[in-house]
Amino acid sequence: MPELPEVETIKRTLGKKITGLTITDVEIIMSKVIRDPSPEEFSAQITGSKITRLGRRGKYLLLYLTGNNVLVIHLRMTGRLVYTEPSEPLAKHTHVVFSLSDGNELRFNDIRQFGRLQLAPKQALNQVKGLKDLGPEPLEREFTKTFLRRELKRKRVRIKSLLLDQTFIAGLGNIYADEALYRAHLNPQRIANSLSPREIAKLYHAITEVLQEGIENRGTSFRDYVDGDGRKGNYQELLQVYNREGSACKHCGTTITRIKINGRSSYFCPVCQREHN
DNA sequence: CGGCTCTCCTGCAAGC
DNA sequence: TGCTTGCAGGAGAGCC
Structure with a gap:
């Protein structure tokens, strides 16, 4: 169950691998894991974007993209982000596959299907449900x-x-x-x-x-x-x-x-x- | 609004 | 052994 330390670790390790890469294709296998916008719009907006940096807020992982969008990911209980070669067989519970410009893939899989992906404009990040009502970051100065x-x-x-x-x-x-x-x-x-x-x-x-x-x-x-x-x-x-x-x-x-x-x-x-x- | 309960979902363990 | 049942949990919906 990824909590703050786990999401922070994912941010650091995954960031080294995917920062600077372009997302060349998005395949949505289970559309309910995409909270917003529609699956079609989600794919269309993301395809061709470059991942400029990774961030974190609470248990939310943030992928900042060119085109002023942020991909907001919450892994909930059993969600996983897997960076792998395309030849690797899809895990049973793979719900979304991002093709990357280095020839590899970023796969979102989640046994319990609780995790959610959402795309939001950078300036609207503080209006995203769940994200907007978060309390202070416990490791930042705001937590006193x-x-x-x-x-x-x-x-x-x-x-x-x-x-x-x-x-x-x-x-x-x-x-x-x-x-x-x-x-x-x-x-x-x-x-x-x-x-x-x-x-x-x-x-x-x-x-x-x-x-x-x-x-x-x-x-x-x-x-x-x-x-x-x-x-x-x-x-x-x-x-x-x-x-x-x-x-x-x-x-x-x-x-x-x-x-x-x-x-x-x-x-x-x-x-x-x-x-x- | 505060605080509580239910719901989502699968895999695993316990019980008969 | 093989089935059924119950439990785990983050956060949102809904209730009082």
Whole structure:
């Protein structure tokens, strides 16, 4: 499930391969993955464009094209971008194929068909649904302790739910949210506006640290995620709580617990992350 | 508007 | 062994 560190890693690895290349053809195999415009318009606008640079906003990957367009890609759960030779057989769930001027292809495949591609004019990027309501980038200067304090104060949801809310902060998913809460010694069920200034400060540092470490380790590969080189990340080996139900906490040895919060799994150590203290 | 639930989809694991 | 059932999850729609 590509979250901020995974998308950032894809941006860096894929960027080295496809920046400067022209898209010579677009084949849409499953049209529902194209959110906007129509498949015909999508192909027509992209064909002949050059990829000038790659960007990222939250979990969205951005391919800046000549002709003033941006190809906005969200991989959701199982989406993959595969840079490969045309002779390579199409994977079962390949939905879109971009032919590139170096003779290779960029393929979008997605087992669960949740991922979406969208084309938007560069100046209209901040009007794209999903993108326009994103909260601050947690690794940029705009994400501050003051912001976190102010926003937490007016929220009555559980802190775990808030961390997953992209309109609150962009880029955290289930893995890094659980890891950040563990690092901050915060129980995922805590109500956001009950956190003390000290706890908020710990959470602030925990969020930036886990994301930074995720990037340094080229992301977390559970099942599907690979980077632009087709390589798996390493951060799954450094996870403290996520997907570790029944295992010992690496700090205190207590069994890691899993509960559901708003339908999402939350992994935590019941001792290191006590609800009341 | 805030906050919650349902939905999309396939692959895999658990259970009988 | 082979079937059925349930679960995983990001974000948008829809509800109160």
